[in-house]
Amino acid sequence: MLPAPFEYHAPRSVDEALDLLDQFGDEGKVLAGGQSLIPLLKLRFASPGHLVDINKIPELDFIEERDGTLRIGPLFRHKAAERSSLLASRYHVMADAAPMIADPIIRNRGTIAGSVAHADPSGDWGTVLLAMDADLVLRSKKGSRTVKARDFFSGPFSTALEANEILTEIRIPAAKAMTGGAYLKLERKVGDFATVAVAVHLRMDDGKVGSAGIGLTAVGPQNIKAEKAEASLKGVRLDDAAIKQAAALAAEASDPKADHRGSVEYKRNVVRVFTERGLKRASERARGGG
């Protein structure tokens, strides 16, 4: 399978890339890891006139904690996340998710930001960012704007990203003490998309829940932030009753479709079970265990 013809551009700086995107408008498309985009081009689901490859801009490959914020650049790849000691020690939900993305070879090239911009409702990173209450920096030739992850996704493969913008940075509030997380994913085999996955990001405060983030994958037209479930936990002791209630609310927030991976009832039940397990695992990790 060959993509439809396009022109290829490999700018050496972000400014140059933004100039090109500005010039091409709807005909331009950013190429990062390419592990979703190239298959789409080959299947002719997308046929942009111009590809702007950002892989020759090495300063876009970064992860750093600075000024109370974890910052991730658009070329930070799944494999780097999988190997990051920073994520393993303090951002458990990300460390859990990374090795569950696609398969090891795809992880060598695919990027977190690319996956988020692609906005597949079955994609994992969007859910993780919703649970972590991330901000996304969208830059165009005219300047930068910051959009909350919860305002970024607008439907299947649809986001707030404009054709002339690049998702230049993912910003996540730096993990404070007593923070723990977990990502649980049910998949039929390595490389498959999730049947269901749940992200939990939890901060404990004096024995109670300081803040809770819960995201849901593949159970709706986009990645879902289970806001009612999150709100039910704030300020409460994380006992079995609170966990059960939050899990029920998360299941209610899901809106799955029946397909070859399972029925509506089944998927909703997995959301419930995974939310319970995720909250337990996250709170153990917040206390320094697991």
Next chain:
Amino acid sequence: MGQSITVTVNGEQRSAEVEPRLLLVHFLREKLRLTGTHIGCDTTHCGACTVLVQGTPVKSCTMLAVQADGQQVTTVEGLLTAGALHPIQAAFKQEHGLQCGFCTPGMMLTSIALLKDNPDPTDDDIRWALSGNICRCTGYMNIVKAVKSAAVQMKAAAAVPAATAAARS
């Protein structure tokens, strides 16, 4: 609409005019006639087309040839050194790590990258590393055996010069 690229393939600089939409796997197979890199699913699932780009396994059906401009690519044809099989090739042969051989180039290249990172992998490490490469005939048992056997051979080979150097000093 051709774009000229220069890719170092198996240590040799190869230049060509290519259409931007040409996939790396087609560049290797059709422009360079290196047909050891196979096209399996053509949908980024099977790993048959795996090559090393800058030492890292990549599905060459999911990368554009123009993206490889200025980079080092290793295909299965690059594993033979002065007529001698690479230890991974010898081990796949010895342990019957293949039946039809279609997935084998990808399996071997992914294994080489694994052994570079982790010279002493467990069975689980090997299965995990190869989980993006699909084989439909061996059932994987002999592939895992082959990678383990190659690991032992490669460690022994690496130890010999070190031991010789130690004996000299």
